[in-house]
Amino acid sequence: LETRLPMLDHRLVNFSLNLQTNLLIKNGWTKYILRKTINELPSEIKWRSDKRGFVIPEERWLKCEYKSRVYEIFNKSILDSLGLINEKKFITFYEDFLSNKKNIHYSDISRVIIAEMWAREFIGSVKL
Numbered sequence: 134l135e136t137r138l139p140m141l142d143h144r145l146v147n148f149s150l151n152l153q154t155n156l157l158i159k160n161g162w163t164k165y166i167l168r169k170t171i172n173e174l175p176s177e178i179k180w181r182s183d184k185r186g187f188v189i190p191e192e193r194w195l196k197c198e199y200k201s202r203v204y205e206i207f208n209k210s211i212l213d214s215l216g217l218i219n220e221k222k223f224i225t226f227y228e229d230f231l232s233n234k235k236n237i238h239y240s241d242i243s244r245v246i247i248a249e250m251w252a253r254e255f256i257g258s259v260k261l
Contacts (some may be wrong), residue, residue, distance in 0.1 A: 192239035196231055202245065203227060211252040218245065 149157075150167065159165040167178065194204065204224070207213075213220040223245060230237040 152173065191243055195239050195242050200231070203242075210246070210249055211256060212249050212261055215252070215256070217248075 156166040157164070162168060162180070169216045207224055207227075210218065210220040210223070212218040213223075227239065228243055228244055229235045230239070
């Protein structure tokens with residue numbers, strides 16, 4: 134499942150969470166159902182295996198460049214107002230990540246940030 138904004142439509146998430154595993158990965162091919170539904174694309178594009186993800190310096194961004202932005206975002210969290218997270222506990226979790234106190238993967242932080250940004254876009258907004 135993609136966590137980028139275009140693929141975070143709640144209907145797509147609900148649908149994909151109810152799919153059988155063999156529709157998600159089959160014979161080593163990821164996104165199997167998506168590939169099967171795009172019939173108009175030529176096979177050499179649809180079944181290409183050279184397209185892979187790439188590594189970005191997300192951990193460094195979260196620890197350096199975007200550090201102040203994370204604090205700013207979670208000062209008035211929509212997820213907190215909805216009762217989905219406790220922003221104070223999240224900030225403590227984030228600070229543990231920053232200090233390397235615990236073995237916290239950067240994706241555990243970024244997924245909450247993505248969910249917060251999604252909530253701001255589709256549920257409501259908090260002025261910063």
